[in-house]
Amino acid sequence: MKPLRRSRSSALAPAPRPPGHTARALAVVAPLAFLVLTACGSDGDPQPEEEPRAETPTEVVAVIEKAECLDCHILDGRGTYEGPALNRVGARLSSDQIRRKIVNPASFPAAGYENLAGRMPTDFEERLTREELDRLVDYLAQRQ
């Protein structure tokens, strides 16, 4: 028996679509694609998955470990997200402000983290030597 050409080709034909279908689908997909691309852009704010960008000098790592900053902060993908990520803190704060925040955390709250003000320990000036504090501040200030 001969295959019925007509019915076969009509089975392969695309299903009829209501007019405007493609335009509507685009209207949904385009803003989504924009959001995804924007979120993945590398020039925006620090992202949670940000890859390590810089080698932190070992003497700075030692200070950060001694002070346990990464109990509450992220630096190059290490630490936790309680407070703001420190990856680009030098772009937000001057070195004077960074020093002030470490020595006297109550002096000003981090923008967007006002509800967590008071969480940062207040005894870093006693726990760190003058040199350790300088090293830490200099390093964070140049993280931009």
Ligand code: HEC
């Ligand atoms: C117990 C948790 C905790 C520890 C430990 C801690 N911080 Fe924080 N830190 C916070 C929180 C929460 C904030 C945001 C609220 C605020 O501004 O007080 C903050 C804010 C900051 C800011 C301001 C950031 C900005 O974007 O404005 C800096 C700078 C900072 N911390 C540096 C440090 C450094 C350096 C250390 C280690 C010497 C450290 N912190 C240790 C919790 C902590």
